[in-house]
Structures are given as structure tokens and as C-alpha cells.
Amino acid sequence: AQSVTQPDIHITVSEGASLELRCNYSYGATPYLFWYVQSPGQGLQLLLKYFSGDTLVQGIKGFEAEFKRSQSSFNLRKPSVHWSDAAEYFCAVGPFSRGSQGNLIFGKGTKLSVKP
Amino acid sequence: DAGVIQSPRHEVTEMGQEVTLRCKPISGHNSLFWYRQTMMRGLELLIYFNNNVPIDDSGMPEDRFSAKMPNASFSTLKIQPSEPRDSAVYFCASSYSSLGYNEQFFGPGTRLTVL
Numbered sequence: 187a188q189s190v191t192q193p194d195i196h197i198t199v200s201e202g203a204s205l206e207l208r209c210n211y212s213y214g215a216t217p218y219l220f221w222y223v224q225s226p227g228q229g230l231q232l233l234l235k236y237f238s239g240d241t242l243v244q245g246i247k248g249f250e251a252e253f254k255r256s257q258s259s260f261n262l263r264k265p266s267v268h269w270s271d272a273a274e275y276f277c278a279v280g281p282f283s284r285g286s287q288g289n290l291i292f293g294k295g296t297k298l299s300v301k302p
Numbered sequence: 303d304a305g306v307i308q309s310p311r312h313e314v315t316e317m318g319q320e321v322t323l324r325c326k327p328i329s330g331h332n333s334l335f336w337y338r339q340t341m342m343r344g345l346e347l348l349i350y351f352n353n354n355v356p357i358d359d360s361g362m363p364e365d366r367f368s369a370k371m372p373n374a375s376f377s378t379l380k381i382q383p384s385e386p387r388d389s390a391v392y393f394c395a396s397s398y399s400s401l402g403y404n405e406q407f408f409g410p411g412t413r414l415t416v417l
Binding site: 222227228229230231232235276289290291292293294295 | 306335344345346347350358361393395405406407408409410411
């Protein structure tokens with residue numbers, strides 16, 4: 187069965203420090219991969235997505251993610267965190283056939299806190 | 303564009319009452335998704351529609367839950383009767399379906415509390 191694992195429930199980093207949020211997936215073929223961010227009281231906003239091609243993808247707000255097939259990972263990175271990045275981050279996989287508008291499977295999320 | 307609109311934003315009700323959550327997708331989008339978010343189970347898909355037709359409702363927890371999409375600009379999620387374990391944040395999302403996957407745009411959610 188398809189699944190997404192975000193091993194870190196909560197991460198705290200200092201403002202200006204680099205950030206890496208981990209995401210591992212289980213799927214039999216190359217999936218479509220996504221990172222979403224959820225600010226308090228808000229819905230989810232897409233940060234970036236990977237479908238194919240270059241394994242390093244750039245997103246909004248200075249985020250990037252790298253797809254590593256050998257590790258079944260899609261980790262999210264940012265070189266310098268800002269206080270406004272404090273939020274919850276969700277990794278997701280799907281849908282499972284091209285052209286399908288099927289569901290996304292989400293990880294449980296990683297809550298990011300930023301220290302001044 | 304106003305984005306995906308959900309109402310109400312907060313709902314507090316008593317066990318046994320009927321609850322109706324509403325969603326207006328982004329104009330031009332033809333796929334609509336209902337998700338539920340809880341601390342224990344995270345974000346789960348309940349049901350999704352394509353061109354107003356329910357495609358997959360396997361995530362609907364039980365018969366107390368029902369969803370409709372009478373037209374392209376409106377959907378409802380109804381819980382009858384409601385139970386305390388239904389307390390969660392319910393999100394609606396929409397996307398435009400084409401040959402490739404397209405981004406799902408999420409609404410702000412409805413926080414439901416069942417006492």
C-alpha cells in the first residue's frame with residue numbers, strides 16, 4: 187500500500203539556520219510528490235511538486251526538495267529559515283495514474299518552530 | 303479569485319444533531335475533494351468528485367456521512383447524526399482535471415466540535 191512517512195513530528199530551528207524536513211514514501215513506481223505548508227488556522231498551500239525530470243525542484247518561499255529514488259525520499263530544504271516559516275509541513279504522494287484526479291496520501295506532518 | 307470558500311469556519315454542535323458543511327470550489331475547477339484532519343489520523347481523503355460525479359467515496363467513515371455536489375460551484379458534506387469522534391477540521395479542495403496532475407487548492411477549513 188502507498189504510504190508517506192514524516193519521521194519528525196516537531197522541529198525547532200533558529201532563524202537564519204538551514205532546514206531539512208524528511209519525507210519517505212512507499213510506492214511501487216515513481217510517484218508524484220508534493221510538499222504543502224499549513225499556517226495556523228489556514229488551509230494547505232502547495233510549496234512544490236515533483237512529477238519527473240530534474241530531481242531537484244524549486245518551490246515558493248525559497249524552498250527546494252530533492253527526489254532520491256534509491257532512498258524513496260523527497261526531503262524539503264531551505265538554506266535560511268525566516269520566522270514566518272513557522273508552520274506545519276506536509277509531504278504527500280499521488281495520484282497514482284497519469285491523468286487521474288485521485289487522492290493524495292499525506293504524511294502526518296512536521297511542525298516547524300523558529301527561534302529568534 | 304476568492305479561492306476555495308468553506309462555510310461555516312467553526313461549528314459547535316451537540317451529539318445527535320445534523321451538521322452540514324459547505325464548499326464553493328474555484329470557478330473553472332472540475333474536481334472537488336473533501337478531507338478530514340485530526341491529530342490522531344492526520345489528513346484523510348473522505349470523498350472526491352470529478353465533473354460533479356462522486357469518483358471515490360471509500361474514505362467516508364460510515365453511513366452517517368454523505369456528500370453531494372449538485373452543480374459545479376457547490377458541494378456539501380453532511381453528518382447525521384453527529385458524534386463527538388467526528389470533531390475535526392474538514393477541508394475542501396478543488397483542482398482542474400487535465401491529462402496531467404494539477405495542484406489541489408485548499409479552502410481554510412471548517413473546525414467542527416461535537417459535544
